[in-house]
Amino acid sequence: MKRFLVGLGVFLLAAYAAIYFFAPGLIEGSVNLVEEHAPYDIADEARELHSTLTIIDLHSDTMLWGRNPLDRSSTGHVDVPRMVEGNMALQVFSSTTKSPAGQNYESNSADARDQLTPVTVLGLWPIKSWTSIYERAVHQARELYSAEEQDPTALQVVTSRRGLDALLEARAEGKPTVGGILLTEGSHPLEGDLANVQKLYEEGYRIMGLQHFFDNRLGGSLHGQSGEGLTEFGKAAVMEMERLGIIIDVAHSSPAVVRDVLALSNRPIIVSHTGLKGACHTKRNLEDDLMKEIAAKGGLIGIGFWDAAVCDYTPAGIVKSVRYGIDLLGVDHVALGSDYDGSTTVLMDASEIPALTHEMLKAGFTEEEIRKVMGENAVALLRDLLPQD
Numbered sequence: 001m002k003r004f005l006v007g008l009g010v011f012l013l014a015a016y017a018a019i020y021f022f023a024p025g026l027i028e029g030s031v032n033l034v035e036e037h038a039p040y041d042i043a044d045e046a047r048e049l050h051s052t053l054t055i056i057d058l059h060s061d062t063m064l065w066g067r068n069p070l071d072r073s074s075t076g077h078v079d080v081p082r083m084v085e086g087n088m089a090l091q092v093f094s095s096t097t098k099s100p101a102g103q104n105y106e107s108n109s110a111d112a113r114d115q116l117t118p119v120t121v122l123g124l125w126p127i128k129s130w131t132s133i134y135e136r137a138v139h140q141a142r143e144l145y146s147a148e149e150q151d152p153t154a155l156q157v158v159t160s161r162r163g164l165d166a167l168l169e170a171r172a173e174g175k176p177t178v179g180g181i182l183l184t185e186g187s188h189p190l191e192g193d194l195a196n197v198q199k200l201y202e203e204g205y206r207i208m209g210l211q212h213f214f215d216n217r218l219g220g221s222l223h224g225q226s227g228e229g230l231t232e233f234g235k236a237a238v239m240e241m242e243r244l245g246i247i248i249d250v251a252h253s254s255p256a257v258v259r260d261v262l263a264l265s266n267r268p269i270i271v272s273h274t275g276l277k278g279a280c281h282t283k284r285n286l287e288d289d290l291m292k293e294i295a296a297k298g299g300l301i302g303i304g305f306w307d308a309a310v311c312d313y314t315p316a317g318i319v320k321s322v323r324y325g326i327d328l329l330g331v332d333h334v335a336l337g338s339d340y341d342g343s344t345t346v347l348m349d350a351s352e353i354p355a356l357t358h359e360m361l362k363a364g365f366t367e368e369e370i371r372k373v374m375g376e377n378a379v380a381l382l383r384d385l386l387p388q389d
């Protein structure tokens, strides 16, 4: 009997270890794909210009998958080594915390079974996070800080203007450092408690999305059922975010929420990952007129690298949406918002971003347009909106 129990114990331990080491990778490997393609030919002129750019991407879901961003991964789209290869300066890391079963762009119920619970259990996340959405956001932030602690020369978590300037200075001196900024994908991690805005700020979050795929206590999702604007709690949360200097992200918010935020807020807002409806007519993208209002208030639109955002997700296709965005909104309001590692299929991982510079030059973009879209617009917005220290 004893031998049986020991055997059973060893077996269970081995099974759990196998799940821990392989399951998150297996899940990620089946949803975050880089479609097979021939290597991109980058013209010398593009390569040269690319090496002088400051490149910022406004959205990736990398922290969900339990891998250390310092390690080069054979799955997914972005990590620090691939950022260095692609000359990226900074990645906004979003925390995904709840995903309804049957997730789709049309209509999701807030009560649908949550698909992320197995990820938290199999990934051996802290037990609190198995049931608490708030704790899931805390865990993902701490994982990013833990990577920074392991190698601060490789990765710096940016929480202030001073931190951003220090990062850009280090890079200008030739140090191989990249930055990360934390964003919540939706504000359901508040769990209805306004005090959690400040707590998440203290955990390092500097950008907060309001909704994800379902309506929450702040208001309606672009893919929810109510279509409603900000609730009273949503208004109070937006005001609290502004008080703390948190940047608001309306990617995935209902048009009514976006209009309410624009009416309520005095600061520019962002759409961290999206496309433009006039360039790609999908349910994922907000109407052009609303995008114009966001831009008119100083906002920034991050253009995604996946099909539902840009329809044609080849580098040349992404550049077409960027061109459309510049023509519609002005050169100061368009940025990159890849949605890397967001259960997306892309044709270009972080190491292959020079392909964008190549296609922009080929499409006749000016150097100024390329510099701004690739990152200088994001630098300007972050310098303007992040807290000083």
Ligand SMILES: [Zn+2]
Binding pocket: 185, 251, 252, 273, 339, 342
């Ligand atoms: Zn998203």
